Amino acid sequence: MKLPKDKYIYFSSDNHLGAPTDELSKPRELKFVAWLDEVKKDAEAIFLLGDLFDFWFEYKHAVPKGFVRVLGKLAEIRDSGIPIYFFVGNHDLWMRDYFQKELNIPVYHKPKEFTFNDKTFLIGHGDGLGPGDKGYKRMKKVFTNKFFQWCYRWLHPDIGVPIAKHLSVKNKLISGDEDAKFLGEDNEWLVQYAKRKLEQKHYDYFVFGHRHLPLEIEVGNNSKYINLGDWISYYTYGKFDGETMSLNTFKE
Template sequence: MKIYLISDSHFGSDRGKLPSRKREELFFEFLRMARSDADLLILLGDIFDFWFEYKHVIPGHYFHILKELHDFASSIETHFVGGNHDLWVDGFIESLNISVHRESFEFELDGRKLFFAHGDKLRNTDLGGKTVRMILSNKVSIGLFSLIHPDIAYEIARFVSNASRNRSSKEEAPSNPMPNAAVELFEEGYSLVALGHTHVPYLDYWNDKIFLSTGDWYNVFNYAVVTESEVSLYWYLENRKKTIKWKS
């Protein structure tokens, strides 16, 4: 069994290492590769720099991504875990055959309990990131936000989201890439804790357990693969990877 993971592509934002359209093309390449190899794909948050669902409107600039994801999900089981930029989903993503998890996703592989979340809630996140999640998780603000014309709403979101990203890249360059909350999860019995959000790729042991930070598809271009025997973190553009084997 091969579980593929990818996070933090922030599609729609042109502030990454490459413009969004170029990152999307690379992502489609990645999907084609994963299609012939993966048994399961987990989109671990902040795939979209901003995602908001209206009753009658879907954002046109995401059309190609949505189409590719729909095609992919029709043959490979696909899960979407909400990030702080894209947790407001209300049926449309599900209509693409993708399972949606607002907070986290758990999976059992070969008797091991695996925990997947975007991770912003497990860290002391910056104010901007919190603001976006707050807007996107509160029923009243969602209701109010949905009254704004979508073109204006997406401009507001772009502004807030840029502010959030700038601040997180300054504040969150984590000297310790593993948040304390991960230790609690390990102590609860999880063998793997996999998080996104920091944009810092990291894979290492915590005692006999494994902590994975999925990096990003924004500046570094990472993805990860979990199997019954090992966990690998890939640097797609550099054609390199780090692999560690399960200890127990």
């Protein structure tokens, strides 16, 4: 992808819409919609790096109700011709084809490489990567198991959705509450993941979410790991101008 002059690529992650309650998350949803309205003016592309929702599950003929403002805004932006890319997080990993069919937004379940101008990026949500985090990795294997998903789909949404919402907030392996503090470079598993990937191939930027912390860390020669933070405490986002990537804070 080549960026025209005065165009930018934007990155956002970890909105957790619906948490801790629909009522309390509504102001955050409105703020995120305001951000989308702002960036659409000069966006060449928008990347959403997961956990847009605190819980999401696609039944064959139904999706969780709510979030119409953000879904409508994404549809508007995509219909205007601006590409949007979505990477599932640990809270919305049960996405299937709704975004693709309804919004024309591709959905990725693993990190993916991109090249913008002459800069190489590795982009993803970040959950389950690198050393450690073994409890969550075991849980993710269960959640991504096709048989488990098939069994869960037989629960009526009036039963399945409240159960999943409760676990999404209360279960620390799912919610990530234990990872809310900076652990130091040697203990940040996404930093270690980035350094290991550099042994195989050079990337200018590793861009992830999941950690809920805005971070910019040099991981190699001309290589940087960036964590996008969140839309709960920081309201931070990434912006690439064709040469450099920066972290910014949205203020209405």
